[in-house]
């Protein structure tokens with residue numbers, strides 16, 4: 144028997160690889176166009192780090208008129224979760240990272256280089272595995288799990304490098320006849336690569352982020368096809384990225400140590416390797432040190448978190464670009480109004496060590512992004528969010544749309560808009576006091592400097608008596624507040640008070656605080672004049688009376 148017959152025995156139905164090589168021709172792309180892919184496993188959890196990588200994938204493809212594709216790596220069926228694919232699709236869609244090609248729904252895909260679900264590519268991997276076997280470059284291995292474990296312990300005890308290689312690769316030298324006999328006897332097996340590498344030799348690799356790296360060659364006879372007939376990640380990655388004509392593999396740097404193996408696989412398979420860029424993980428500050436953002440410990444690790452909290456996707460994108468390329472900040476300063484789509488991302492400007500992902504900074508970015516929204520946009524976005532997460536807010540927004548839009552328009556659409564809203568889940572709190580039914584139920588008034596009840600009542604009475612006129616414009620209102628202050632022995636202006644504090648009971652700010660607390664039960668609100676205008680005469684009057692009569 145020869146290798147070819149062995150290969151036929153193992154994969155009798157597999158096609159010639161020339162069939163697939165012809166089926167997937169070179170892409171017709173312009174010079175320099177990049178083909179990138181996001182290749183997640185459908186584990187039901189999309190990590191913010193994966194979103195970071197996809198954002199980079201998408202940008203590089205788009206900037207170069209290339210293609211960004213989604214391939215789902217579902218060959219590890221133990222890790223698969225129902226709805227996992229949908230979760231990935233939702234995350235990409237939410238962040239505007241629509242793919243040009245690949246999986247687009249649980250059941251559909253687009254593009255000529257599919258299937259894009261690895262579990263549907265079984266026969267393709269087997270064809271290539273068969274080809275390697277027929278050339279003596281891969282072989283069946285009959286070692287049981289117990290044998291492998293035994294080997295591992297022996298190596299560990301003897302302090303020998305672990306793995307299936309060299310003299311430890313027992314089945315490598317079984318001989319074709321023995322292999323055939325075992326197969327015919329029904330023994331279980333997997334397929335291993337017959338690694339041509341030597342540990343004492345070096346390979347050079349150029350990573351687009353980390354630069355030149357030298358590694359020892361791979362000499363491990365790694366598994367390429369598992370007992371269930373599906374490929375391992377390593378084997379599938381090489382075949383898929385080759386057949387899908389991926390030019391740039393951008394992935395987490397936990398894969399960097401696999402580079403020697405991957406390059407070897409490309410060589411053994413006769414493929415041209417893609418370019419690699421290994422992205423350092425997003426980090427979090429903790430106890431003065433840094434650690435990876437963790438799915439277990441940090442809610443912000445889940446992409447779904449941003450959706451649930453109503454942190455706008457454009458804010459997350461903005462922040463991620465900020466930590467991806469240090470020149471982003473400068474670009475943003477020069478182009479405050481431009482869409483992040485226009486920012487040109489460069490891989491060689493990415494840091495080699497893990498960037499700090501600080502949720503507090505992200506929320507600051509988010510406050511800025513939201514501050515630029517029109518009142519209509521923030522209304523629509525809040526409503527959409529509320530429909531998913533907050534029935535009460537939804538009702539409030541829908542019951543009187545115009546009123547809600549007016550509230551949301553307070554200090555918006557101006558040169559210095561309000562910046563107190565970081566997420567749509569803050570909206571409810573920011574509007575509550577504008578609704579009597581909620582306002583009336585709210586607990587007590589908490590005043591600041593002026594807290595004596597008699598004094599407060601006097602301020603209110605005087606205000607209503609001599610100064611309250613809802614039709615006043617802002618300037619007039621403000622002038623009247625000053626007059627009121629003066630009449631009651633407070634300074635008209637803070638600076639007057641600061642000059643001679645002993646001359647006054649307080650200043651204009653203390654007076655407006657009283658009014659603010661009575662009308663909103665809050666010490667911090669946006670512009671009180673605007674609030675009063677929207678509430679209207681009757682509500683303002685009622686709120687003041689409520690206090691006076693309490």
Ligand code: GLU
Nearest residue numbers: 182183184216380393394
């Ligand atoms: N399925 C692999 C992962 O989720 C893909 C890595 C890659 O991008 O090649 O880690």
